[in-house]
Amino acid sequence: MTPNTTDVLVIGGGPAGTTFGHLAAQRGWQVTLLEKDKHPRFHIGESLLPMNLPIFERLGILDEVKDIGVPKLGADFTIANSNGRHETFYFSKALGESPDHAFEVRRSEFDQLLFEHCKAAGVNASEGTKVTHVERLESGSHRVTAVDTDGEEVIWETRFLVDASGRDTFMSSRNGWKKRNPKHASAAVFAHYRGVKRRAGENQGNISLYWFDHGWIWMIPLRDDIMSIGAVCYPDYIKSRREPLDEFLLNTLHRIISIRGRMRGAEAVTPAQATGNYSYLSDRMFGPGFLMIGDAFAFIDPVFSSGVYLAMNGAERGVDVAEAWLTASEGAYRKACRKYERETHKGLATFSWFIYRFTSPVMRYMFRKPRNTFRVVQGVVSMLAGDVYSNRAVRRRLLLFKTLYSVACMFNWRSVRAAWKVRRPKNQAELQEGALSSE
Numbered sequence: 001m002t003p004n005t006t007d008v009l010v011i012g013g014g015p016a017g018t019t020f021g022h023l024a025a026q027r028g029w030q031v032t033l034l035e036k037d038k039h040p041r042f043h044i045g046e047s048l049l050p051m052n053l054p055i056f057e058r059l060g061i062l063d064e065v066k067d068i069g070v071p072k073l074g075a076d077f078t079i080a081n082s083n084g085r086h087e088t089f090y091f092s093k094a095l096g097e098s099p100d101h102a103f104e105v106r107r108s109e110f111d112q113l114l115f116e117h118c119k120a121a122g123v124n125a126s127e128g129t130k131v132t133h134v135e136r137l138e139s140g141s142h143r144v145t146a147v148d149t150d151g152e153e154v155i156w157e158t159r160f161l162v163d164a165s166g167r168d169t170f171m172s173s174r175n176g177w178k179k180r181n182p183k184h185a186s187a188a189v190f191a192h193y194r195g196v197k198r199r200a201g202e203n204q205g206n207i208s209l210y211w212f213d214h215g216w217i218w219m220i221p222l223r224d225d226i227m228s229i230g231a232v233c234y235p236d237y238i239k240s241r242r243e244p245l246d247e248f249l250l251n252t253l254h255r256i257i258s259i260r261g262r263m264r265g266a267e268a269v270t271p272a273q274a275t276g277n278y279s280y281l282s283d284r285m286f287g288p289g290f291l292m293i294g295d296a297f298a299f300i301d302p303v304f305s306s307g308v309y310l311a312m313n314g315a316e317r318g319v320d321v322a323e324a325w326l327t328a329s330e331g332a333y334r335k336a337c338r339k340y341e342r343e344t345h346k347g348l349a350t351f352s353w354f355i356y357r358f359t360s361p362v363m364r365y366m367f368r369k370p371r372n373t374f375r376v377v378q379g380v381v382s383m384l385a386g387d388v389y390s391n392r393a394v395r396r397r398l399l400l401f402k403t404l405y406s407v408a409c410m411f412n413w414r415s416v417r418a419a420w421k422v423r424r425p426k427n428q429a430e431l432q433e434g435a436l437s438s439e
């Protein structure tokens, strides 16, 4: 079969792939994007960050995201069964220039919007086309084999390859580069409900986060009176499940008095779904003529709603890497890759530091009773807004917050140690998908 040829081929039409494709096509490259599903399709990851908004502007989609989204002014945090009171962190309090709001979206609508704009930008994008095989050629190009919905094989030869296959981790799984994160073994169970009580007034679009004994819970308000609710739980708790998944989720939610109150009279509109073993990192991020972006490279716990932003930000920066391969010397390409790697790790590390400590008693206390000493709380709000890359004032405040946290831990070492014992991953097998099936 004579292969089709292209400058850039992208595997996957989620936020990372479509952003990359859109911007690479805008720079004049011939781009092909292959997506195995058909939009609109369900996807989890519905709460966006303020720092997404400048990217939407650059893609020319901000008004359309506004039309499908619920405005989100901040995030509120509650310790389950304490006194039910919550603390709200408003994005308007952030340091620097980050926008004062974000949006909550149904990913089926959001991803379809991104995909359509990507096509309109000139990308040759196909749905229902699953990439099955990738081979590196001596010329430095890649040969990509895909199968469409009729079972027909299509072959492409591409000068640059981008893996944006999300949690399918096409390249890192096939090449044995994918490493589970031993520091963060947990699992999520989630569903959509109708009729859940929202926060009052202008706060009605805010995401709510609850700490409870077995992990944490999110509530994300979507349009048409739908609330996305999920519980991210420790292995021991998930392992204790005896009932079907829907019941397990509801029983978990009903453990928390203030959630029970908000859910009175609510009904589930989707079956509960689960995902396990879900923090990982790939040993490699790039190589000769290829780059991995978004969840295809790494996935971190979604407590700070960072996934879509990290994916789109990485895609934007990744276009420079592709351009270096297509136009510049090998040395310039290597330099572009190293810069990309540094920035990517910076974003992941900033969120990860907070994620690993999120359920510790000291962190709970600091989030529930924030004191804005030296504007550290504003630094934390900037992190919540996604301003994690280049703002020095933010990075200084985060450093200070970490110091205050360490000092507080020294004074409370007994409770810190007890909490660590509960959440440490004793046995990775505890989180195998079997423990999470809907039966």
Ligand SMILES: Cc1cc2nc3c(=O)[nH]c(=O)nc-3n(C[C@H](O)[C@H](O)[C@H](O)COP(=O)(O)OP(=O)(O)OC[C@H]3O[C@@H](n4cnc5c(N)ncnc54)[C@H](O)[C@@H]3O)c2cc1C
Binding pocket: 011, 012, 013, 014, 015, 016, 017, 034, 035, 036, 037, 043, 044, 045, 046, 047, 048, 049, 129, 130, 131, 132, 164, 165, 166, 167, 168, 170, 188, 190, 230, 275, 278, 293, 294, 295, 296, 302, 304, 305, 306, 307, 308, 309, 311
């Ligand atoms: C429980 C949970 C809650 C989350 N909550 C949030 C949140 O509130 N906010 C947030 O920002 N993020 C959240 N995330 C993370 C978010 O979902 C991801 O980070 C984000 O979707 C990453 O985008 P992506 O484009 O890299 O991958 P994806 O969105 O997964 O897109 C990858 C695409 O590649 C396609 N694909 C895969 N394999 C192939 C193949 N072989 N051939 C062709 N196509 C292929 C897939 O069909 C998919 O469309 C959450 C994640 C989880 C698990």
